Amino acid sequence: MPNTKTVVPFTGTAEQEQRLMDVIARHKGQSGATMPVLQEAQAIYGYLPEEVQIKVAEGLGISLSEVYGIASFYTQFSLNPKGQIEVNVCLGTACYVKGAGEILARIERKLGCKAGAVTPDGKFSVDATRCIGACGLAPVIVVDGDVYGRLVPDDVDAILDKYL
Amino acid sequence: MELVRSHILVCAGTGCSSSGSAKIIASLEDELRAVHLEKEVRVIKTGCFGLCALGPIVVVYPEGSFYSRVTPSDAEEIVREHILKGRVVRRLLYQETVQGNEIKSLNETGFYKKQLRIALRNCGVINPEVIDEYIAFDGYQALSHALTERTPAEIIETIKSSGLRGRGGGGFPTGLKWEFAFKQPPGQKYVCCNADEGDPGAFMDRSILEGDPHSVIEAMAVAGYCIGANQGYIYVRAEYPIAVERLKIAIAQAKEYGLLGENIFGSDFSFDLEIRLGAGAFVCGEETALMTSIEGHRGEPRPRPPFPAVKGLFGKPTILNNVETYANIPWILNNGAEAFRAIGTERSAGTKVFALGGKIVNTGLVEIPMGTTMREVVEEIGGGCPNGKAFKAAQTGGPSGGCIPASMIDTPIEYDTLTAIGSMMGSGGMIIMDEDNCMVDIAKYFLDFTVDESCGKCTPCRIGTKRLYQILDKITNGQGTMEDLDLLEELCYHIKGSSLCGLGQTAPNPVLSTLRHFRHEYEAHVRDRKCPAHVCKALMQYNILENCRGCTACARVCPVSAISGKVKEVHVIDQDKCIKCGACLEKCKFSAIVKE
Numbered sequence: 057m058p059n060t061k062t063v064v065p066f067t068g069t070a071e072q073e074q075r076l077m078d079v080i081a082r083h084k085g086q087s088g089a090t091m092p093v094l095q096e097a098q099a100i101y102g103y104l105p106e107e108v109q110i111k112v113a114e115g116l117g118i119s120l121s122e123v124y125g126i127a128s129f130y131t132q133f134s135l136n137p138k139g140q141i142e143v144n145v146c147l148g149t150a151c152y153v154k155g156a157g158e159i160l161a162r163i164e165r166k167l168g169c170k171a172g173a174v175t176p177d178g179k180f181s182v183d184a185t186r187c188i189g190a191c192g193l194a195p196v197i198v199v200d201g202d203v204y205g206r207l208v209p210d211d212v213d214a215i216l217d218k219y220l
Numbered sequence: 221m222e223l224v225r226s227h228i229l230v231c232a233g234t235g236c237s238s239s240g241s242a243k244i245i246a247s248l249e250d251e252l253r254a255v256h257l258e259k260e261v262r263v264i265k266t267g268c269f270g271l272c273a274l275g276p277i278v279v280v281y282p283e284g285s286f287y288s289r290v291t292p293s294d295a296e297e298i299v300r301e302h303i304l305k306g307r308v309v310r311r312l313l314y315q316e317t318v319q320g321n322e323i324k325s326l327n328e329t330g331f332y333k334k335q336l337r338i339a340l341r342n343c344g345v346i347n348p349e350v351i352d353e354y355i356a357f358d359g360y361q362a363l364s365h366a367l368t369e370r371t372p373a374e375i376i377e378t379i380k381s382s383g384l385r386g387r388g389g390g391g392f393p394t395g396l397k398w399e400f401a402f403k404q405p406p407g408q409k410y411v412c413c414n415a416d417e418g419d420p421g422a423f424m425d426r427s428i429l430e431g432d433p434h435s436v437i438e439a440m441a442v443a444g445y446c447i448g449a450n451q452g453y454i455y456v457r458a459e460y461p462i463a464v465e466r467l468k469i470a471i472a473q474a475k476e477y478g479l480l481g482e483n484i485f486g487s488d489f490s491f492d493l494e495i496r497l498g499a500g501a502f503v504c505g506e507e508t509a510l511m512t513s514i515e516g517h518r519g520e521p522r523p524r525p526p527f528p529a530v531k532g533l534f535g536k537p538t539i540l541n542n543v544e545t546y547a548n549i550p551w552i553l554n555n556g557a558e559a560f561r562a563i564g565t566e567r568s569a570g571t572k573v574f575a576l577g578g579k580i581v582n583t584g585l586v587e588i589p590m591g592t593t594m595r596e597v598v599e600e601i602g603g604g605c606p607n608g609k610a611f612k613a614a615q616t617g618g619p620s621g622g623c624i625p626a627s628m629i630d631t632p633i634e635y636d637t638l639t640a641i642g643s644m645m646g647s648g649g650m651i652i653m654d655e656d657n658c659m660v661d662i663a664k665y666f667l668d669f670t671v672d673e674s675c676g677k678c679t680p681c682r683i684g685t686k687r688l689y690q691i692l693d694k695i696t697n698g699q700g701t702m703e704d705l706d707l708l709e710e711l712c713y714h715i716k717g718s719s720l721c722g723l724g725q726t727a728p729n730p731v732l733s734t735l736r737h738f739r740h741e742y743e744a745h746v747r748d749r750k751c752p753a754h755v756c757k758a759l760m761q762y763n764i765l766e767n768c769r770g771c772t773a774c775a776r777v778c779p780v781s782a783i784s785g786k787v788k789e790v791h792v793i794d795q796d797k798c799i800k801c802g803a804c805l806e807k808c809k810f811s812a813i814v815k816e
Contacts, residue, residue, distance in 0.1 A: 149649065153651060162801070
C-alpha cells in the first residue's frame with residue numbers, strides 16, 4: 057500500500073493545533089500514551105502528516121523516528137489524506153469467497169483509482185479493508201459511512217453514481 | 221413500577237445496524253407514540269441474535285414472534301397490527317417458525333435447535349447498555365460471591381477443574397494460566413483482555429462485547445482478585461466502534477455501582493479497567509505483541525519465555541485471556557465446574573462460538589457444544605450451501621488455520637481432532653466454501669493477508685511468507701511446475717519451525733492443509749493448466765454458446781468492448797481483449813455464456 061510521504065501540502069489550522077496540544081497535555085506522562093495520542097491526532101486532522109508527527113514527538117518528548125515507526129506500523133494510521141468520500145471494500149474471508157475481489161475490481165475501474173489511493177480530484181479514496189463485521193451481508197462495501205450489502209458487481213455503478 | 225405489557229427487541233449488533241436497525245428502533249418508537257402506547261410497550265435494543273443472514277431482526281415478547289429482514293417501513297404494521305390488535309404479522313415471520321397455522325418456538329428451528337448458549341447467554345436477551353438488566357440475569361453474582369466467600373485459590377481450582385481452555389485459538393487451560401500468575405510474588409500485576417479479533421471473517425468477540433459487555437468486565441475483576449491485580453486493560457479493535465462505545469458505557473456504569481473501583485463489595489479488593497484501542501495490526505492478537513502495543517510501541521512480539529504470567533505488561537506478571545474465555549467465567553462460577561464439564565467432550569469442555577460465513581444459507585453467530593460434528597453445523601444449523609451447490613470445505617482458524625474437506629464432514633469439533641486433521645479450532649471464524657471456490661486461490665488469499673500483516677521482526681516470517689505467496693501466484697497464473705509444489709511444502713515446514721511468534725508459525729497452515737486435502741487441485745493448475753473451479757483468471761475463459769439469441773446485452777455491458785456480433789446472431793468474445801470480469805455472464809438471460 058502506498059503509505060509514503062504525501063505530496064499534498066499540509067493545511068492544518070491553528071484551531072486544530074490547539075486541539076492537538078490539548079490531547080498531548082492530557083496524555084503526557086501516561087505510560088503507553090503514544091498510540092492514543094496518534095489516534096486522536098488522526099481524528100483531528102484526518103491523517104498523520106509529517107508536521108503532525110513532529111508535534112506529537114516534541115510534545116511527548118520522544119523521538120520522531122519512534123512516532124513514525126508507530127504511525128507506519130498500524131494500518132489504521134494513514135500518512136496520506138483520504139478522499140472526501142471514502143469507499144471501503146471489505147476483503148474479509150466471508151466477502152472474498154462470495155466475490156468481493158470482483159466488486160473491488162469494478163470500483164477501481166469505475167473510479168480510475170486503485171485500492172489505497174485517492175482520485176486525482178481528491179473526491180474519492182478506495183481502500184480494501186479486512187472484515188467490517190457484517191458477514192451476513194457479504195459481500196459488503198461502505199461508501200461515506202453507508203453500508204451496502206449482498207452485492208453483485210453490476211450494483212457498483214448505481215451505488216457510486218449517487219456520490220458523483 | 222411501570223407496567224409493561226410487551227417488549228419489542230431489536231438487534232443492534234454490527235450486522236443488523238449495517239442494514240438499518242437504528243432507523244427501525246426510531247420508527248417503532250414514533251409509531252408507539254402515535255398510538256399512545258409508549259408507556260405500555262418498550263423497545264429494547266439488544267446484542268446479536270445470531271441469525272445475521274436474516275437481519276435486521278425484531279422479536280416481540282411475550283409472544284416471541286421472530287420477525288426477519290424488517291425495514292423501517294414495516295414498523296407501522298408491527299405496531300398497528302401486532303401490538304394494537306394482537307395479530308401477528310405473518311409475512312415478516314421467519315419462515316422456519318411457521319408451520320401451517322401454528323408458530324413454533326425459535327428453539328425448535330434448525331438454526332437454534334442444536335445450539336447451546338453459554339458465552340452468548342445474554343446476547344439478544346438484555347439491553348447491553350443497562351447494567352440492571354445484566355444484574356437481573358445473575359450478573360455480578362459470581363464476583364460478589366468470590367469476593368465475600370471464596371479465596372483466590374478456591375476459584376482457580378474451580379476454573380481448573382471446569383476444563384475451560386483458551387477460546388482465542390491456543391486452547392491453553394485457563395485455570396493453569398491464572399495459577400501461574402497467582403504464584404508470582406505479590407506486587408503490581410495486570411489482567412488483560414484480548415479483544416483484537418484479527419481473523420478477517422470472525423466476529424464472535426465483537427458480538428459478545430456488543431451484546432453482553434458486563435460479563436467480560438465481571439470476569440476480569442474476578443481474575444484480578446485471583447491473581448492479586450488491581451488494574452486491567454481491554455485491548456479492542458478501533459474498527460469496532462459499537463463494541464467500544466458499549467464497553468465504555470458498561471465500565472462507567474460498573475464504576476457508578478461500585479462494581480469497579482475501590483473496595484468492591486466492601487472487601488479490600490480494588491480493581492480498575494481501561495480500554496486501549498488497537499489500530500489494525502493482526503500480529504497484535506499474539507500475546508506478547510499485544511502487550512508491547514498497550515505499552516505504546518510498534519506491536520512486535522518477543523521471544524517466550526519469559527511468559528507473560530512471569531513477565532508481561534510493563535514487565536509485571538500478567539494474564540491475558542480472550543473475550544469469549546472471560547464470558548464463560550461467570551457462568552462457570554455460578555453453575556459450578558461440574559455443570560460446565562458435563563457439556564462438550566472429555567478434552568474439550570463447554571461450548572464454542574463460531575462466526576459462520578461464506579457460502580452458507582444461515583450466515584451468523586452460532587454457539588455449539590464441543591464435539592458437535594461439522595455436518596451438524598453445515599447441514600442442520602447452517603442450512604447447507606445456497607443455490608443447491610455442493611459443500612466443498614470449511615475453513616477454520618482464518619489465516620492461521622486450515623480447511624476441513626467435505627470427506628471429513630463427520631469430524632467432531634474439538635481442539636485435538638481439528639489439529640489432527642491439519643486445521644485448528646482457531647478463535648471461531650468458520651468460512652464455508654462450495655464447488656465454485658478454488659482452494660489454491662484461497663491459500664493465496666490467506667498468504668496475501670499474512671504477507672501484509674507480518675510485522676517484519678523475524679526473517680522466516682517476513683521473507684518466507686512473501687516467497688510462499690510468489691509461488692502460489694505463479695501457480696494460479698498457470699506457470700507453476702511440479703517442483704514448485706515440493707518447494708512450497710518444504711518452505712512451509714521451515715517457516716513453521718523457525719518463526720518467532722504464532723503468526724509466522726501458523727501462516728503456512730492454509731497452504732499445508734489445502735496441499736494435504738486438495739493436492740489434485742494444485743496439480744490441475746500445474747499439469748493441466750486448468751483451474752477446476754474456474755476462479756483463477758489466467759486459467760479460465762468465458763465463451764458464448766450456440767444458443768445465444770443475439771440480444772446484444774453482453775456486448776453492451778462489456779467494459780472493454782471484447783464482444784462482437786450482429787443482432788439476432790451468435791456473439792463471439794475476443795479472448796485477447798477480455799479482462800474476465802464476468803459482467804457478460806451476469807447479464808445473459810439465456811445462459812448462453814459459460815466459464816471454462
